[in-house]
Amino acid sequence: MSTTRAPDPARRNPQATAAILKAALDMAREIGLARVSIEGIAARAGVGKRTVYRWWPSKGAVVLDAWAQQLEEQLHRRLETVQTGDFEADLKLMVKDAWIDTIGDTRSVLASIVAESQHDPDLASEFRKRLIDPASALVAERIRRAQADGQVAADIDPYRAIELIYAQLYYRLLVVRGPNDEAYVEDVVELAIRGLRPPRQDAT
Amino acid sequence: MSTTRAPDPARRNPQATAAILKAALDMAREIGLARVSIEGIAARAGVGKRTVYRWWPSKGAVVLDAWAQQLEEQLHRRLETVQTGDFEADLKLMVKDAWIDTIGDTRSVLASIVAESQHDPDLASEFRKRLIDPASALVAERIRRAQADGQVAADIDPYRAIELIYAQLYYRLLVVRGPNDEAYVEDVVELAIRGLRPPRQDAT
């Protein structure tokens, strides 16, 4: 049972760690995660393969780690800004901030990680924990406030509302491949909020 | 320039083709597309690797071909059934038919193909042409009819409405991994149609 001893984090070499993360992220952006290999990462970082295998379970985990770390730094710089009071405007700001400014041009890395996570449950779980959950929690809070204000129906599950928005963005990214820019984000939020109802509604 | 001559389809061996398609689809369902290899397909089909490479450019293309062919057969058997007149009911029927009955338990194959298509533009394009576009065209027709009847606002782009529905299903399949059954499909359609508006609306 005790064959795999956990390595000691205290003895970890920060230089090697940083070099590996940088090499992994750079290569993923240059040639795509699919063509990245652990051998390649180790070679580019000037590091033994063993050192990579010691601290990460797969190439996907390395790239996710590097990428998420970069996003977190960027997000900490923004965070608590959104407070215009208008629900739709706030939502647009939050989503644009996350999807355009923070994710931005690393969107192909995001796509690669989702792709890789289709056959790597551990990576999938780490991805949700590291990216999806924090991003959702932020938006969910704002939606709950809108429900308290009566701007959103009380029987809506905030997380379903978030799905309604982000699903559209991911769908474009992963499946249909249309433009995915600022204008599209606004359209996505508007459509999610407005629904498909005709403007004139004669209830029973 | 003329190094790669296209093979002559007339001389293609139907037995070999069928055996390859069957082997590819079976293996994809059993062990997942990621662990499928062209070597494995050829071995299982009792065929030389060269024969596979002659007719398909990648393992993803083989599996997509086999899978889409099966779906098309199944869809031809259903097609023109939906005509209850009620827009929401029709939409639920159509989507359940496609997502639950037709795709059904081959959903992991779908996920694998989308994953693979992230780093294979040709596969991505073939996937949209073979699956997304036909499915969308069917639903778009029904939405346009609903617009003519006044059940859907006239300024809605039918294809955006479809995205609003299918995006949710794909998002669950590829990213967040919740239940993706009949009940969820109904919820998805309802939420898409209803939007986030509060029930009471005092327009200006």
Next chain:
DNA sequence: GTCGCGAACCGATACGGATCGTGTCGCAAT
């Protein structure tokens, strides 16, 4: 305090195994 020593990380290299995509046979069908 400082010295010694074992444990763990480090870079480097080698290894067997798997799969890739191509090349090359002889055979069968047209």
Next chain:
DNA sequence: ATTGCGACACGATCCGTATCGGTTCGCGAC
């Protein structure tokens, strides 16, 4: 006689593990 076919061999790449000296860290003896 041309072409698809099954079969097999090939060089290349990457995987995950092992092994080798080296260095750095923690800790107890002196």
